[in-house]
Amino acid sequence: MREHPIGIGFAHAKVVLFGEHAVLYGVAAAAIPVKQLTMQVTASLSAADDECWVTFAGPGALPAVDPRRRADAPMRVLVSNTLAALGSRHRGVNLVVDCGIPQARGLGSSAAGARAVVLALADLLDRHIEPQVCHYLIQSSEQAVHGKSSGVDAAAVAASRPILFRDGVATDLAWGVDALVVIADSGVAASTQDAVGQLRRRFEQHPGRQAEFVDRALRIVRTATDGLARGDLDAVGRAFTRNHELLRDVELSSAALDALVDSAVAAGSPGAKLTGGGLGGCVLALARDLPQASEIAMAFRRAGATSTWTVAPGRVLSLPEFDGSRP
Structure with a gap:
């Protein structure tokens, strides 16, 4: 060497x-x-x-x-x-x-x-x-x-x-839907550490809230993973919406994030949600095809997004992963 x-x-x-x-x-x-x-x-x-x-x-x-x-x-x-x-x-x-x-x-x-x-x-x-x-x-x-x-x-x-x-x-996530994911940047920086700490303090101050949060999250994850495996995009979309509502209920969303989520749903998305720690950052929305993804991206922009990106999760399976090593 x-x-x-x-x-x-x-x-x-x-x-x-x-x-x-x-x-x-x-x-x-x-x-x-x-x-x-x-x-x-x-x-x-x-x-x-x-x-x-x-x-x-x-x-x-x-x-x-x-x-x-x-x-x-x-x-x-x-x-x-x-x-x-x-x-x-x-x-x-x-x-x-x-x-x-x-x-x-x-x-x-x-x-x-x-x-x-x-x-x-x-x-x-x-x-x-x-x-x-x-x-x-x-x-x-x-x-x-x-x-x-x-x-x-x-x-x-x-x-x-x-x-x-x-x-x-x-582990690999079974991906049986032919769908796109549209990501929108709210333009608002947010600290993951702050969001994690805020939620932890909420649970400490309100006994029972943590168990309720975990129970709701478990049901959302089961619905979403089952929907993805079965190719049921509508079920996955509903799980996305419930996930956003869960995070909004514990005050990890914001007016800007809610506006972006609402704009995607109004544009026909099966479901949209904030992603990551919350308090700012990004949201994502499901799209059935590329024309709908374009409509959602434009809706995001009109609602204040500073940038958007479209990802085809089912297609990344065939792309090689570069590990940084020399040939």
Whole structure:
């Protein structure tokens, strides 16, 4: 094995279809990859043994990271842990993060960034990294960034197909519907950590609410997964709507998100909901075909969405997954 002048790592975005928040309480969650939104990290070794400099570029760019600032500690820890896992004695690296995933929108930008960093360092050092080790490193980074984290994002940004995630394990999600998913960005940044903490405090202040939330979420997940397996798009759509109502009832939605969901339903979507932590971020809607997806995307725009993307989850099954390694 020999070191390369630079290493390159890629990862893609994701959206949660159903089960967000509930996955932290033992309920399964489903997610799909969003491969048109990507994160690329380019890595090189630094002359300074203990320095880790990060420069952000692209539409999701953030200010350059000063490694001496406490706020940047999770990135330094991720780099240090990854280098150790790869058996490297190096500690100083330069990273350029080309971010094509909007930040703080529930699209998995932090998990995708962590995965791209891990793969870039593995490529730089010409080392193979096992998928389980890669997942552990990403999940450890997610815990540092968000606090309590289920692991669904770490799994979904590495997935090449729809997944069902429960108790730390991702399996293939049966996808029997010929449908599209239209995603809309509300343009409002939101913190997953804040949303998780808000829901936890709500449960602490109102005994019995957690059990009610989990019970409703379980029934939604069962309906949705059964509908997907049977090819019943209307059943899946109804489950989407109930999932949004569940999250709205615990005050994780907002007027902007509700307006986007309502606009999609008015445009003919079988079902729409917020996705991710809530309080802001994105919503998604089901579409029966491409013309309807276009109508829903236009409705989203009229309702205030800043960006939209259309995903065909059933088609990603045939797309190869690039793991960041050199041919």
